[in-house]
Amino acid sequence: MNMVPDDIRLVRPDDYTGEGRSRGLARGLLAYYGELNLTAEGMGIGGVALKDRYGTCFSRSWKDSEECGLFKRTFCLDTRLVWGIGGRPVPLLSWPIQLYTDAYMKMPWLQNRILAPALKLRTMAGIMPLFITIPSRGTVTLTYEISGGHAQIHASSTVQAGPGERLCILNELSAAHFTSGWDGEHLVPPPPGWDEVSHAQLPVSLADPSHGVRFFIDKPQADPGSPYRIYQGRENTGDLCWAGFCIELGPLNSSGTFPELKYQVGLALEPFP
Numbered sequence: 001m002n003m004v005p006d007d008i009r010l011v012r013p014d015d016y017t018g019e020g021r022s023r024g025l026a027r028g029l030l031a032y033y034g035e036l037n038l039t040a041e042g043m044g045i046g047g048v049a050l051k052d053r054y055g056t057c058f059s060r061s062w063k064d065s066e067e068c069g070l071f072k073r074t075f076c077l078d079t080r081l082v083w084g085i086g087g088r089p090v091p092l093l094s095w096p097i098q099l100y101t102d103a104y105m106k107m108p109w110l111q112n113r114i115l116a117p118a119l120k121l122r123t124m125a126g127i128m129p130l131f132i133t134i135p136s137r138g139t140v141t142l143t144y145e146i147s148g149g150h151a152q153i154h155a156s157s158t159v160q161a162g163p164g165e166r167l168c169i170l171n172e173l174s175a176a177h178f179t180s181g182w183d184g185e186h187l188v189p190p191p192p193g194w195d196e197v198s199h200a201q202l203p204v205s206l207a208d209p210s211h212g213v214r215f216f217i218d219k220p221q222a223d224p225g226s227p228y229r230i231y232q233g234r235e236n237t238g239d240l241c242w243a244g245f246c247i248e249l250g251p252l253n254s255s256g257t258f259p260e261l262k263y264q265v266g267l268a269l270e271p272f273p
């Protein structure tokens with residue numbers, strides 16, 4: 001396969017708001033191989049979410065700007081994911097589903113076994129996700145220094161964190177393309193829904209074998225002493241199709257704003273065996 005560096009690139013999302021269940025939410029950078037958008041239902045490179053006591057907040061409004069030649073997107077956390085039946089929110093559903101989701105992330109060895117039955121039960125009960133507008137929880141600004149298929153990303157926020165809250169910096173592309181993991185020498189099975197990554201494992205990569213593209217994350221840096229975790233994951237179900245990485249800031253020891261974060265992420269051409 002003859003490939004040149006221009007085959008892979010990260011680009012500004014402009015008005016792209018995704019597809020599938022999360023259509024309408026603000027995205028981070030888009031990833032392309034030639035003219036193929038590798039992002040699909042994923043949240044893009046450098047998207048945001050906030051986990052609080054009521055569930056998960058996303059952004060449906062944003063402001064783009066440039067500073068010293070760098071692209072910046074400021075996300076307004078003005079949308080909450082809730083659960084409902086028949087298109088109507090059912091508040092009593094959101095809390096137990098959030099508890100289930102938190103437990104699910106802590107048990108990667110069980111995720112593949114429990115996901116399918118949980119989705120089947122949800123479908124039988126007619127439970128569906130809904131996105132509702134809420135008073136803004138604050139803003140998160142991502143500054144992207146893009147170089148071809150690579151990006152240096154800096155995140156800062158105005159969010160006043162409450163007890164147990166966590167700010168998620170999302171880096172998600174399409175699970176239809178990124179079907180494998182990569183250990184540096186071999187293609188390996190992809191991660192389950194979410195799997196925590198240690199610093200010793202970095203850089204960590206996912207692979208698109210059909211196009212010879214590696215998707216990686218590396219070198220996260222936050223304020224000294226600030227708690228954060230790194231996850232890799234992949235889900236490809238009827239209404240979810242994403243694969244990628246999440247850096248989760250918090251929870252903080254006391255109220256205040258989340259720490260600033262820097263990291264590297266990108267695409268690389270890889271001659272997979």
